[in-house]
Amino acid sequence: MLKNIILMGPPGAGKGTQAKRLVSQFNLIHISTGDMFREAIKENTSLGQMAASYINRGDLVPDEVTIGIVKERLAKKDCENGFLLDGFPRTIAQAEALKKIGEEIARPIDVVINIDCDKNELVRRISGRRVCKNCGAPYHIDTMKPKVEGVCDICGGPLYQRKDDNKEALEVRLGHYMNQTKPLLDYYKHLGLLRNFDGSIGSDILFDELSKLILGK
Numbered sequence: 432m433l434k435n436i437i438l439m440g441p442p443g444a445g446k447g448t449q450a451k452r453l454v455s456q457f458n459l460i461h462i463s464t465g466d467m468f469r470e471a472i473k474e475n476t477s478l479g480q481m482a483a484s485y486i487n488r489g490d491l492v493p494d495e496v497t498i499g500i501v502k503e504r505l506a507k508k509d510c511e512n513g514f515l516l517d518g519f520p521r522t523i524a525q526a527e528a529l530k531k532i533g534e535e536i537a538r539p540i541d542v543v544i545n546i547d548c549d550k551n552e553l554v555r556r557i558s559g560r561r562v563c564k565n566c567g568a569p570y571h572i573d574t575m576k577p578k579v580e581g582v583c584d585i586c587g588g589p590l591y592q593r594k595d596d597n598k599e600a601l602e603v604r605l606g607h608y609m610n611q612t613k614p615l616l617d618y619y620k621h622l623g624l625l626r627n628f629d630g631s632i633g634s635d636i637l638f639d640e641l642s643k644l645i646l647g648k
């Protein structure tokens with residue numbers, strides 16, 4: 432089984448949706464830098480205050496900060512049985528740092544999963560997304576509705592719209608994706624680690640495809 436995994440893709444491609452199901456199915460540690468920053472913002476820590484100023488307008492948090500929190504998290508003992516990185520790396524500097532960290536802690540990456548999706552669908556998804564305030568589960572007002580409006584199916588928490596899920600911030604996020612993150616696909620292709628998937632197919636079908644890859648089927 433593949434156990435040290437990177438999940439990549441543009442904002443709204445479905446990384447978070449798939450990540451939550453995959454980590455639960457395969458007992459992996461979910462490391463989402465976006466979730467880590469949002470948690471710090473919720474708790475109003477100094478990291479959260481700093482991150483909010485970047486995230487709310489759609490900009491990337493500086494590399495040295497992001498690399499630092501991932502390095503600390505990956506070194507924890509619970510990652511030894513496998514981890515799924517969601518939203519990291521996003522720049523060449525982050526990818527180079529991750530390579531070094533992987534060597535230091537003897538936890539190299541087994542596979543890089545890229546979920547792609549066209550821009551119109553990304554805009555539709557992001558503008559209709561609602562997220563659980565407690566557990567972070569993602570929903571969509573038209574296509575992935577909760578059973579009770581405004582309430583999370585999983586934990587009963589209230590659903591809200593992320594501050595960076597607006598037209599202006601999304602344009603900035605897509606720009607960073609095209610200029611800084613997309614070049615990483617070539618970086619990982621050269622290393623023979625990249626696997627591409629179509630994120631516009633149904634969430635269940637995509638989950639089955641990703642599961643087969645992880646199981647080596």
Ligand code: AP5
Nearest residue numbers: 442443444445446447448464465492518556560570571634
């Ligand atoms: P992050 O939280 O990583 O956000 P993102 O990459 O922009 O991705 P999203 O969470 O918006 O989308 P997703 O692909 O997870 O889609 P989802 O599954 O929710 O980062 C946020 C910010 O933090 C960044 O902008 C940056 O500021 C900062 N940051 C984070 N990491 C950083 C790093 N490494 N370096 C620097 N800064 C960093 O799905 C979207 C919607 O579509 C949902 O409504 C869902 O229900 C629906 N949906 C999902 N799949 C399907 C499907 N197959 N069919 C139909 N609908 C679907």
